[in-house]
Amino acid sequence: MRATSLxxxxxxxxxxxxxxxxxxxxxxxxxxxxxxxxxxxxxxxWARLVLALLLWFxxxxxxxxxxxxxxxxxxxxxPDDPRMRRLEDAxxxxxxxxxxxSEKLDIKEGCVFDQAPPSAGFSAALHGFDWVRHLEVAGGxxxxxxxxxxxxxxxxxYSRFHPLAWRPEIMAERLIxxxxxxxxxxxxxxxxxxxxxxxxLRNQAQMLARTMQEAPEGLPRLxxxxxxxxxxxxxxxxxNTATGLKQLALEIAQQVLPDGGHVSRSPDTLLEVxxxxxxxxxxxxxxNRGVQPAVxxxxxxxxxxxxxxxxxxxxxxxxxxxxxxxxxxxxxxxxHDEALGKPLGHAPYCGYQRLAAGRTLVLLDAGAPPxxxxxxxxxAGCLAFEMASGLYRIIVNCGxxxxxxxxxxxxxxxxxxxxxxxxxxxxxxxxxxxxxxxRLLGFxxxxxxxxxxxxxxxxxxxxxxxxxxxxxxxxxxVIHQRRLTLSPRGMTLxxxxxxxxxxxxxxxxxxxxxxxxxxIRFHVHPDVRLSLAQNAGSVILKxxxxxxxxxxxxxxxxxxxxxxxxxxGSARRAEQLVISAEWQGxxxxxxxxxxxxxxx
Numbered sequence: 287m288r289a290t291s292l293x294x295x296x297x298x299x300x301x302x303x304x305x306x307x308x309x310x311x312x313x314x315x316x317x318x319x320x321x322x323x324x325x326x327x328x329x330x331x332w333a334r335l336v337l338a339l340l341l342w343f344x345x346x347x348x349x350x351x352x353x354x355x356x357x358x359x360x361x362x363x364x365p366d367d368p369r370m371r372r373l374e375d376a377x378x379x380x381x382x383x384x385x386x387x388s389e390k391l392d393i394k395e396g397c398v399f400d401q402a403p404p405s406a407g408f409s410a411a412l413h414g415f416d417w418v419r420h421l422e423v424a425g426g427x428x429x430x431x432x433x434x435x436x437x438x439x440x441x442x443x444y445s446r447f448h449p450l451a452w453r454p455e456i457m458a459e460r461l462i463x464x465x466x467x468x469x470x471x472x473x474x475x476x477x478x479x480x481x482x483x484x485x486x487l488r489n490q491a492q493m494l495a496r497t498m499q500e501a502p503e504g505l506p507r508l509x510x511x512x513x514x515x516x517x518x519x520x521x522x523x524x525x526n527t528a529t530g531l532k533q534l535a536l537e538i539a540q541q542v543l544p545d546g547g548h549v550s551r552s553p554d555t556l557l558e559v560x561x562x563x564x565x566x567x568x569x570x571x572x573x574n575r576g577v578q579p580a581v582x583x584x585x586x587x588x589x590x591x592x593x594x595x596x597x598x599x600x601x602x603x604x605x606x607x608x609x610x611x612x613x614x615x616x617x618x619x620x621x622h623d624e625a626l627g628k629p630l631g632h633a634p635y636c637g638y639q640r641l642a643a644g645r646t647l648v649l650l651d652a653g654a655p656p657x658x659x660x661x662x663x664x665x666a667g668c669l670a671f672e673m674a675s676g677l678y679r680i681i682v683n684c685g686x687x688x689x690x691x692x693x694x695x696x697x698x699x700x701x702x703x704x705x706x707x708x709x710x711x712x713x714x715x716x717x718x719x720x721x722x723x724x725r726l727l728g729f730x731x732x733x734x735x736x737x738x739x740x741x742x743x744x745x746x747x748x749x750x751x752x753x754x755x756x757x758x759x760x761x762x763x764v765i766h767q768r769r770l771t772l773s774p775r776g777m778t779l780x781x782x783x784x785x786x787x788x789x790x791x792x793x794x795x796x797x798x799x800x801x802x803x804x805x806i807r808f809h810v811h812p813d814v815r816l817s818l819a820q821n822a823g824s825v826i827l828k829x830x831x832x833x834x835x836x837x838x839x840x841x842x843x844x845x846x847x848x849x850x851x852x853x854x855g856s857a858r859r860a861e862q863l864v865i866s867a868e869w870q871g872x873x874x875x876x877x878x879x880x881x882x883x884x885x886x
């Protein structure tokens with residue numbers, strides 16, 4: 287991933303205005319639009335037409351009468367929410383500076399709900415009450431009054447059905463935030479206003495119970511079902527409890543894999559799933575509802591997988607749209623793990639390999655990207671890996687840019703943004719680009735590797751993983767093979783990448799050119815400093831604690847190029863090791879090695 291236009295930027299930060307000019311060329315030939323998706327798009331278009339009619343009906347007086355029922359007088363239980371809360375965000379909110387979904391909006395006068403939102407993500411976070419948890423941690427009467435004022439302003443405008451504010455996934459976020467963080471401003475509020483709030487909560491819970499399956503597939507739908515169950519448990523409505531738990535069990539069966547991973551293959555998404563399921567389990571325990579096998583079993587499977595994805599610094603490795611996550615959030619979530627299961631070395635259903643020895647930890651993406659709606663945030667990073675030594679990350683993937691910047695979204699999902707091999711600057715998977723399809727289906731993957739094979743072995747040389755994928759088979763007639771070997775003491779990581787000619791669908795694929803260039807990228811964490819060694823073809827990597835690693839390779843030309851890293855939540859300038867070589871239609875191999883040098 288070249289970023290030469292950023293040469294004048296600060297070493298550890300990148301100005302946001304620099305993003306768009308760089309991003310498009312990082313994702314060259316990463317977009318396609320296969321014809322078979324038009325049938326699914328037509329089905330989605332028809333469903334949206336029907337939904338538009340339903341939305342019109344739901345906004346009327348007659349439909350509102352169907353939401354009647356007992357009105358709760360209090361929230362009976364406030365579950366613990368492991369998500370991070372920032373005191374500085376609360377202070378900014380109270381000063382009129384709203385930062386939500388990585389977007390900013392300054393309020394000089396008037397109400398934030400009357401301002402034009404900077405993005406759809408900002409609007410969803412605002413109506414989802416994402417600000418409540420930050421105000422809660424601030425404490426004090428000022429933050430309580432501010433949270434109360436914002437909630438009153440929202441109720442004045444949106445207490446009745448609104449097509450945006452009452453979308454099921456946004457309602458779910460709002461209910462979860464109020465149940466987890468509303469105590470500090472609801473309990474001692476004015477009785478008349480509080481009665482209005484609980485009428486609205488009753489109506490929202492009833493509406494969500496009917497519409498939760500309209501939420502987008504994946505995490506939003508699972509959280510919608512969890513919110514209905516929480517609404518029943520926290521507001522004392524047994525019907526919603528049963529309805530929510532039933533749908534939640536179905537979503538768990540569809541989304542949580544047997545090894546505890548999530549169908550999106552994103553560690554960050556898995557953390558969110560665990561957090562919301564833990565809240566449901568807390569509410570079940572408080573209500574003495576007994577064991578709900580779907581929820582309990584899912585938590586017991588997910589917790590070891592979260593440990594599987596943890597780096598030495600306590601955060602998560604960066605794959606498929608997620609970031610490192612806050613270490614305190616991960617720790618707080620795992621505090622609710624009762625089984626204390628240990629991570630395995632291989633996640634066969636989720637498609638990852640974990641190699642650990644000494645202080646060295648390596649995680650390899652050894653699975654095919656998810657398909658269908660689950661691929662909306664999937665990356666073309668097949669056989670990419672991340673590496674850490676103790677508390678320090680060394681080799682990383684670039685992560686995902688916050689906000690709704692389309693150019694950077696595509697660029698960071700491309701193979702170039704991952705520590706793996708890229709043939710002819712073409713990604714191993716492609717994403718939709720046809721506007722009409724994107725509007726209906728989102729930026730899901732259109733093509734991707736289908737067959738990803740792995741084999742794990744252990745010998746006197748250490749742990750070895752052999753893997754290959756067919757993402758370049760149809761276009762170039764080649765299979766990418768990667769071998770990683772971590773020595774018994776974790777002092778060396780030996781690797782090799784091979785391009786093997788193969789037949790595609792029973793016929794050999796003709797090369798577009800007699801020589802096809804390829805690159806192998808190793809994106810380096812911004813905290814690691816690179817320097818060329820005295821002997822050619824060798825680079826020294828210096829970690830913040832003074833620990834040194836040497837990188838060597840054979841079979842290609844080694845260079846240091848610029849990169850960018852979003853894994854920590856914001857853009858940071860970084861560097862990458864790049865091996866350049868050519869494939870000439872025959873079996874080709876490039877070998878490389880990371881070896882620890884000790885403190886310098």
